[in-house]
Amino acid sequence: MTSLSRSTIRRLKKLPQIPSVWEGDRRPFSSSPTTGEEDSQSQSECILWVDASEGIVRGMDVVNPQVGPEAVVRTLMRAIESPHSPAKPARPQKIVVQDREIQFYLRGVLQDIDIVIDRIPELPIIDELFRGFSEVIDNQIPDLPPQYANLLRNKAFAIWELAPWEFLEEQQILSIEINKWDIGTLYASVMGMLGMEYGILLYRSEDSLRYFRATVLKEDSSQEYLEEAFLKQDCLFLTFERASQTDAQEDIFTDLADYPLSEINPTFGNIHPLEGVRSILYEEEAKVSLIALEALYRFIRDRRVHLSNGLFPPLSHRYRISLPSSLKSTTKSLSVTVTTQTQLASELEAMSNFDDDEVTALNPTYASLSLRDDLIPQESFLSLGMISWEMLEYLQEKSKYHKVGEVAQVGEGLPVILVQTSRPKAKIIIESIQKDGGLSGICFNPGTNPFDGTYYDLGLLQTRNQELFLFGEFENDDPDHLEARQKWNQRCKNTKGYCGLIIARGLTGASRGNPQLRDMMALFEARYLSPKELGVGTLQLMPQ
Numbered sequence: 104m105t106s107l108s109r110s111t112i113r114r115l116k117k118l119p120q121i122p123s124v125w126e127g128d129r130r131p132f133s134s135s136p137t138t139g140e141e142d143s144q145s146q147s148e149c150i151l152w153v154d155a156s157e158g159i160v161r162g163m164d165v166v167n168p169q170v171g172p173e174a175v176v177r178t179l180m181r182a183i184e185s186p187h188s189p190a191k192p193a194r195p196q197k198i199v200v201q202d203r204e205i206q207f208y209l210r211g212v213l214q215d216i217d218i219v220i221d222r223i224p225e226l227p228i229i230d231e232l233f234r235g236f237s238e239v240i241d242n243q244i245p246d247l248p249p250q251y252a253n254l255l256r257n258k259a260f261a262i263w264e265l266a267p268w269e270f271l272e273e274q275q276i277l278s279i280e281i282n283k284w285d286i287g288t289l290y291a292s293v294m295g296m297l298g299m300e301y302g303i304l305l306y307r308s309e310d311s312l313r314y315f316r317a318t319v320l321k322e323d324s325s326q327e328y329l330e331e332a333f334l335k336q337d338c339l340f341l342t343f344e345r346a347s348q349t350d351a352q353e354d355i356f357t358d359l360a361d362y363p364l365s366e367i368n369p370t371f372g373n374i375h376p377l378e379g380v381r382s383i384l385y386e387e388e389a390k391v392s393l394i395a396l397e398a399l400y401r402f403i404r405d406r407r408v409h410l411s412n413g414l415f416p417p418l419s420h421r422y423r424i425s426l427p428s429s430l431k432s433t434t435k436s437l438s439v440t441v442t443t444q445t446q447l448a449s450e451l452e453a454m455s456n457f458d459d460d461e462v463t464a465l466n467p468t469y470a471s472l473s474l475r476d477d478l479i480p481q482e483s484f485l486s487l488g489m490i491s492w493e494m495l496e497y498l499q500e501k502s503k504y505h506k507v508g509e510v511a512q513v514g515e516g517l518p519v520i521l522v523q524t525s526r527p528k529a530k531i532i533i534e535s536i537q538k539d540g541g542l543s544g545i546c547f548n549p550g551t552n553p554f555d556g557t558y559y560d561l562g563l564l565q566t567r568n569q570e571l572f573l574f575g576e577f578e579n580d581d582p583d584h585l586e587a588r589q590k591w592n593q594r595c596k597n598t599k600g601y602c603g604l605i606i607a608r609g610l611t612g613a614s615r616g617n618p619q620l621r622d623m624m625a626l627f628e629a630r631y632l633s634p635k636e637l638g639v640g641t642l643q644l645m646p647q
Contacts, residue, residue, distance in 0.1 A: 120194040126152070128150075147168070151233075172208045246382060251386070279398050292304045307337045341371055394439060405420065415448055483528075518603070525610050545631055547562055602630070
């Protein structure tokens with residue numbers, strides 16, 4: 104048996120000894136038997152030390168059942184030397200326990216500090232405390248009503264495998280008309296195209312949906328303002344997360360969609376301005392969620408061809424949804440109508456449009472050269488800039504990184520062209536460049552429109568199979584572009600011609616125009632080519 108050191112004994116004996124009787128015990132939180140997946144708290148044990156004379160808790164710990172009797176002494180030591188307020192450090196005159204093994208163990212450990220150790224059949228104060236603990240745990244509200252839990256989870260997994268976020272954007276809203284249980288129409292927004300958070304939001308009103316979207320897209324929205332807007336939503340939700348996250352430093356570039364189904368965990372809940380966020384559904388909410396998700400699943404499954412071609416056409420269908428016979432409900436089935444809200448989607452999309460000077464808007468054909476413009480989507484956000492050497496090292500480890508040689512780390516960092524678009528389109532760009540053997544060069548070449556005499560700086564990408572792709576057109580007299588080009592040229596000179604192309608997601612999200620590290624999906628290193636090295640001369644815009 105481990106005993107206290109002599110110095111510890113001397114320290115404890117210096118404390119005042121009060122004429123009190125302390126109760127001590129170690130018990131499971133709940134005495135009720137559990138079935139299926141046991142709650143982690145009900146599997147734990149609680150160690151309590153109570154001053155029975157004063158009626159106050161001096162020390163408390165929650166431990167694993169496998170932990171030995173030393174844990175009881177550790178909690179007692181804190182109860183003596185560092186008790187919970189308002190108690191003061193002190194030794195009791197007497198300790199009473201209910202368990203004979205604990206009594207014998209304490210007698211052996213505490214024999215030199217003048218404390219009487221007795222055993223009694225009942226511990227009145229501790230018995231009352233544990234009855235309270237058991238009532239709280241045994242009456243704890245489950246995340247989902249038991250009769251709906253499996254039905255909702257199965258439907259969530261069916262939606263996960265259907266993956267509507269592969270072709271539906273957040274602003275492409277689907278209405279679900281229920282007209283039952285005080286619910287008229289829900290407005291479904293599919294999250295996941297940005298590859299950041301996957302799920303379905305079921306808004307109870309258009310106003311709540313519009314307000315949140317408008318707030319998120321404000322450029323001057325602070326983090327606190329965004330959090331407040333989040334809490335003002337009025338919706339039911341289904342989100343997906345990784346079932347087990349053991350590594351706190353998990354790779355932020357790993358897409359949840361890349362994990363197997365066994366690693367995916369659905370979470371249901373409710374957001375309301377007056378209730379806040381809770382990951383619990385009560386019975387009526389669970390019933391509404393089940394009906395809405397079933398109707399949504401059927402509609403997306405049946406209309407996938409019409410929804411996955413890049414369009415969002417007017418579509419509507421009515422479904423007869425049957426409630427499972429296992430549910431105690433007077434309603435056996437329900438007629439639910441699902442409709443694409445094309446006008447609302449257009450309004451929400453208009454909120455997130457960039458100014459004309461922030462996007463590539465032209466679609467020209469240039470003479471005397473096989474120049475393609477089908478790689479970079481027209482609505483992409485483009486910028487010339489640089490990333491620090493520390494960020495480069497991070498991206499080399501975490502993103503899809505394609506190296507061309509040893510870059511001389513001179514100056515502030517690596518000059519880069521940033522292309523930000525939606526996650527599916529970003530994947531297509533990456534795959535297309537890889538299919539062409541990778542990126543070999545980036546060039547700014549002169550171009551002109553002979554019909555109005557305008558001169559352009561044409562941004563070109565050259566792949567290893569010698570294909571040339573247009574990624575941007577910048578007017579020669581644009582002062583912002585001229586300044587960016589001067590910095591670009593100097594940085595490329597510092598790195599001896601090495602530069603890069605970053606493909607990022609998040610065009611319509613909160614990070615639009617300012618992608619974060621987690622948004623950067625690929626980094627292609629390349630050589631900067633001067634117009635002379637490219638050797639194609641001034642390109643002229645020709646009618647298609």
